Amino acid sequence: MTAHTGSVASTARGRGIGFRVGASFLHALGLPFLLLVIWGVATSTSTNRFFPGPLTIFEAFVDTWVGPAFVEDVLPSLYRLGFGILASIVVGVAVGTLIGLVRWLRELLEPLLEFFRAIPPPVLIPVVMLLLGITDTMKVVVIVSGAIWPILLNTIDGVRATDSVMTETADSFQVTWWERLRFLVLPAASPRIMAGVRQGLSVALILMVISEMFASSSGLGYRIAYFQRNYLIAEMWSGILLLGLVGVFLAVAFGVVERRVLRWYHGIREVSRA
Amino acid sequence: MRVPSTRRLRALRKALLGVVGLAGFLAIWQLIPTLGLINSQYLPYVTDVIARLSEELRDLAFWRRLGATMTSWAIGLAVATFAAIVLGTIVGLVPFLRRATHTTVEFLRPIPSVALIPLAVLMFGIQRQAALVIIIYASFWQVFVQVIYGVADVDAVARDTARSFGLTRRERLSHLVLPTTLPYLMTGLRLAASVALILAITAEMVIGNPGLGRMIELSRSAGDSVGLYAFVVVTGLLGLLVNLVFRFIERRSLSWHQSVRGEEVL
Numbered sequence: 001m002t003a004h005t006g007s008v009a010s011t012a013r014g015r016g017i018g019f020r021v022g023a024s025f026l027h028a029l030g031l032p033f034l035l036l037v038i039w040g041v042a043t044s045t046s047t048n049r050f051f052p053g054p055l056t057i058f059e060a061f062v063d064t065w066v067g068p069a070f071v072e073d074v075l076p077s078l079y080r081l082g083f084g085i086l087a088s089i090v091v092g093v094a095v096g097t098l099i100g101l102v103r104w105l106r107e108l109l110e111p112l113l114e115f116f117r118a119i120p121p122p123v124l125i126p127v128v129m130l131l132l133g134i135t136d137t138m139k140v141v142v143i144v145s146g147a148i149w150p151i152l153l154n155t156i157d158g159v160r161a162t163d164s165v166m167t168e169t170a171d172s173f174q175v176t177w178w179e180r181l182r183f184l185v186l187p188a189a190s191p192r193i194m195a196g197v198r199q200g201l202s203v204a205l206i207l208m209v210i211s212e213m214f215a216s217s218s219g220l221g222y223r224i225a226y227f228q229r230n231y232l233i234a235e236m237w238s239g240i241l242l243l244g245l246v247g248v249f250l251a252v253a254f255g256v257v258e259r260r261v262l263r264w265y266h267g268i269r270e271v272s273r274a
Numbered sequence: 275m276r277v278p279s280t281r282r283l284r285a286l287r288k289a290l291l292g293v294v295g296l297a298g299f300l301a302i303w304q305l306i307p308t309l310g311l312i313n314s315q316y317l318p319y320v321t322d323v324i325a326r327l328s329e330e331l332r333d334l335a336f337w338r339r340l341g342a343t344m345t346s347w348a349i350g351l352a353v354a355t356f357a358a359i360v361l362g363t364i365v366g367l368v369p370f371l372r373r374a375t376h377t378t379v380e381f382l383r384p385i386p387s388v389a390l391i392p393l394a395v396l397m398f399g400i401q402r403q404a405a406l407v408i409i410i411y412a413s414f415w416q417v418f419v420q421v422i423y424g425v426a427d428v429d430a431v432a433r434d435t436a437r438s439f440g441l442t443r444r445e446r447l448s449h450l451v452l453p454t455t456l457p458y459l460m461t462g463l464r465l466a467a468s469v470a471l472i473l474a475i476t477a478e479m480v481i482g483n484p485g486l487g488r489m490i491e492l493s494r495s496a497g498d499s500v501g502l503y504a505f506v507v508v509t510g511l512l513g514l515l516v517n518l519v520f521r522f523i524e525r526r527s528l529s530w531h532q533s534v535r536g537e538e539v540l
Contacts, residue, residue, distance in 0.1 A: 024373075027373040027376070028376070029377065030374055031374050031375055031377070032377060032378050032381070050393070050396050104291060107287070107288045107291040107292060107295075108291045108292070108294060108295040109295050110288075110292055110295070111292040111295060111296055112295050112296060112299055115510050115511075118468075118511075118514040119510035119513055120471060120472040120475045120476065120509050121472065122475065122479060123479070123487070123490050123505070123506050124506070125479075126490055126491065126493075126494035126506075127503070127506060129494070130494070130502065131312070131316050131317065202384070206386050206387075206388050209389060210388055210476060210479075213388075213480055214479075214480070221388075224389065224392050225391075225392055227392070228392030228393075228395060233396070236392050236393070237393075239389070239392075240389045240390065240392075240393065243385065243386055243389040244381070244382075244384070244385035244389065247385050248381055248385075250384065251383075
């Protein structure tokens with residue numbers, strides 16, 4: 001990574017800043033543009049109706065999602081997703097910290113947690129449906145029941161791996177338990193917690209889509225399945241595109257939050273590497 | 275002499291507590307419908323589920339469904355891994371390609387693979403191929419990204435040394451790039467194996483191609499809650515097995531590596 005940025009900088013230095021900006025712009029957008037053009041050309045010459053051209057999809061995108069559908073289908077989905085992610089993080093970190101700190105509890109629960117994590121999350125949808133019926137709460141519970149495991153288990157690992165010198169220092173300075181949690185345990189566990197949250201996010205998105213495909217009369221997943229059953233091909237593609245955008249947005253938002261939360265950590269890593 | 279005995283005691287305590295935890299969980303599960311907290315129609319007795327499980331295990335049809343699921347899983351994982359290793363090595367070794375593909379990869383990777391289910395159904399109908407599209411798409415990125423990181427992580431000093439000793443391209447690949455990439459590749463492979471299993475079962479649930487996932491969906495729509503819970507337990511055990519096997523493979527293939535050697539000293 002460092003090697004290649006170095007070489008870019010050294011070749012671009014002689015040719016001025018305009019060239020450098022232009023080059024990175026080309027690198028960033030060249031291939032996507034090329035792929036779109038190839039897609040457009042290929043679809044305009046072929047007769048395969050399952051693959052409409054990019055312009056058709058874009059038109060369908062505007063027609064389908066801009067307007068009341070945004071309020072009826074997109075917002076409820078996003079609301080369930082956001083609520084589910086938030087609940088997973090809060091519960092996962094709280095319970096994970098507790099289990100990570102209490103040794104006997106950890107040993108008691110470890111095999112169970114391993115099992116629950118190994119269950120493919122989507123199979124929980126029928127179970128939660130059976131227990132809660134088809135409601136909004138059910139969809140949020142489905143998201144939590146899948147997304148919580150990576151967060152919970154990573155928090156446990158992170159809390160466990162707190163540096164023992166620091167723990168003993170905190171002991172001898174008689175730091176109160178709240179201060180200890182706030183300034184030692186949680187920061188020490190945060191890189192692992194964030195890694196867990198990253199995994200949890202993609203699970204949450206998958207569960208949002210499937211729970212809506214399964215049991216819903218609104219939402220993104222429902223809409224896409226509906227378009228497919230009615231052979232509204234361009235609309236279906238526009239839905240896939242929208243889901244992709246939601247996924248990209250989640251990844252970008254996570255990246256921003258992670259950089260803020262783990263600023264100290266990345267700083268340490270860079271210093272130790274140099 | 276005392277050190278190993280306390281360690282053994284600790285391991286024994288851990289195993290014992292684990293068993294107690296498992297037994298406690300099963301007991302609570304049994305108690306909830308017994309006390310009527312949740313109707314046994316929605317949460318069946320654990321004894322019924324276990325009886326059903328042992329019944330299924332003696333049924334050849336069950337093993338055939340399990341076989342169907344694991345076949346999709348194995349084909350999908352193999353194709354995705356092979357494609358990811360080849361493409362990841364090429365992209366990772368050529369800095370221009372790495373820069374040029376970055377945005378495309380970052381856009382395609384977060385697309386939830388289940389969003390492609392409708393497309394896969396249109397293309398292939400209710401068949402294994404439709405499930406394979408989803409499985410391969412999801413597990414490809416796990417391996418691909420790790421391989422790119424791994425290939426790019428080759429130590430600069432080692433690379434320069436290899437160059438000044440005049441190693442050929444092939445020698446460099448097998449003595450320099452491969453050992454550096456292997457830990458990354460194994461991580462990617464382990465993640466991809468569980469992702470592939472999740473999507474194999476999900477695809478069967480949503481698309482309806484034969485396998486364990488379809489049995490879950492059929493038990494649900496038939497109101498057979500005992501069967502539903504039994505199949506959910508089976509998928510959990512399957513996930514656990516895949517995890518264990520791939521962790522074992524990871525440790526074996528990296529037994530020379532610092533991360534594994536360091537663990538064994540402790």
